[in-house]
Amino acid sequence: MAPSLDDESSLFNFVVRDGNGVKGIVDSGISKVPRPYIQPPAEQINKKNASKCEIPPIDLSKLDGPEHDEVANQIVRAAETLGFFQVVNHGVPIQLLDSLKQTAHNFFGLPAERKAVYRKEVSPSPLVKYGTSFVPEKEKALEWKDYISMGYTNENEALQQWPMECRCRDVALQYLKTSHEMVKKLLDVLMANLGVELDDSNIDAFIGKKMVNMNFYPTCPNPELTVGVGRHSDMGTLTILLQDGIGGLHVKVPEIIDMEKKEEWVEIPRIPGALVINIGDMLQFQIWSNGRYKSAEHRVRTTSTKSRVSIPIFTSPRATQKVAPLPQVIEKDGISHYREFLFSDYMNSFFGNAHDGKKSLDFAKIN
Numbered sequence: 001m002a003p004s005l006d007d008e009s010s011l012f013n014f015v016v017r018d019g020n021g022v023k024g025i026v027d028s029g030i031s032k033v034p035r036p037y038i039q040p041p042a043e044q045i046n047k048k049n050a051s052k053c054e055i056p057p058i059d060l061s062k063l064d065g066p067e068h069d070e071v072a073n074q075i076v077r078a079a080e081t082l083g084f085f086q087v088v089n090h091g092v093p094i095q096l097l098d099s100l101k102q103t104a105h106n107f108f109g110l111p112a113e114r115k116a117v118y119r120k121e122v123s124p125s126p127l128v129k130y131g132t133s134f135v136p137e138k139e140k141a142l143e144w145k146d147y148i149s150m151g152y153t154n155e156n157e158a159l160q161q162w163p164m165e166c167r168c169r170d171v172a173l174q175y176l177k178t179s180h181e182m183v184k185k186l187l188d189v190l191m192a193n194l195g196v197e198l199d200d201s202n203i204d205a206f207i208g209k210k211m212v213n214m215n216f217y218p219t220c221p222n223p224e225l226t227v228g229v230g231r232h233s234d235m236g237t238l239t240i241l242l243q244d245g246i247g248g249l250h251v252k253v254p255e256i257i258d259m260e261k262k263e264e265w266v267e268i269p270r271i272p273g274a275l276v277i278n279i280g281d282m283l284q285f286q287i288w289s290n291g292r293y294k295s296a297e298h299r300v301r302t303t304s305t306k307s308r309v310s311i312p313i314f315t316s317p318r319a320t321q322k323v324a325p326l327p328q329v330i331e332k333d334g335i336s337h338y339r340e341f342l343f344s345d346y347m348n349s350f351f352g353n354a355h356d357g358k359k360s361l362d363f364a365k366i367n
């Protein structure tokens with residue numbers, strides 16, 4: 001039944017509690033966004049303001065050849081400046097990227113009751129969660145996004161617990177497997193630059209946990225008033241993101257001395273076959289690198305023309321991992337900008353609050 005969009009508590013129940021999501025609102029045939037989705041003016045995104053981020057994609061296949069050092073430098077430089085870059089020839093089959101996008105559209109196209117069984121409160125698995133917005137109970141304005149997330153620590157668990165609906169489990173597992181070598185290579189380069197050698201004994205401390213999300217941003221009648229995702233940085237180590245041809249991922253150029261457009265929002269261009277890589281808070285490495293690598297603030301604009309999907313893999317330490325700036329880095333810097341903490345405490349703080357730019361890092365900052 002169509003919700004009464006004027007009554008905010010019945011709208012909330014329809015979207016969040018009953019699992020209809022934003023998709024349900026759009027399917028009910030609205031011509032303007034309901035009030036709870038209208039962002040305060042400071043958070044609204046003016047499309048005309050965002051210029052394209054012109055940095056060319058990095059060819060990862062060259063890491064294995066004579067141009068290794070040059071490519072490694074490009075990766076380090078990107079991590080130290082924008083905190084975002086794109087890669088091509090990354091080893092994930094292009095056909096699989098197409099299947100992932102199609103699967104995401106198929107899954108969110110299912111009737112609400114088939115998706116609602118994975119809502120956190122009723123999900124048959126603690127690894128699998130279907131939801132909408134980010135932390136709807138805490139947000140002043142809701143985000144125009146539905147998602148399903150699938151946590152991964154080992155293959156058996158994933159095979160048994162991930163949803164088989166629309167082949168979600170199979171394509172997401174393939175995505176994880178075929179991207180693992182690339183993640184290792186990127187981490188290897190970024191760690192080597194900090195003086196840390198990555199091997200089988202320490203890699204889990206950095207990427208022992210992974211999560212594949214499928215994000216769905218339905219068409220929005222008033223893109224200028226809403227956000228798909230509000231300003232945030234990712235909390236983990238490295239994020240690998242597949243976006244489609246719609247666009248709308250905006251990144252804030254950090255306040256650093258030698259880059260044009262600082263403090264401005266730039267849009268990450270859509271490059272067919274490319275994957276977007278970004279640095280998360282841990283890696284900001286911010287923490288492990290003592291702030292040398294940047295976990296950039298980003299957000300997503302909605303559009304009125306077509307629904308958009310994106311499929312990130314979030315890599316992070318396991319919940320029980322202690323995290324602090326690396327001794328090799330402290331020795332060089334002579335000062336530590338972050339205290340030691342348990343990763344589960346950082347996660348609780350991150351998921352316990354609405355998106356608020358880079359405030360998440362305050363949890364660990366030493367002032």
Ligand SMILES: O=C(O)CCC(=O)C(=O)O
Pocket residue numbers: 213215229234241243248249298299300309310312
């Ligand atoms: O959809 C996108 O392009 C980005 C999504 C994002 O930032 C996130 O899920 O953390």
Ligand SMILES: [Fe+2]
Pocket residue numbers: 232233234298
């Ligand atoms: Fe993000």
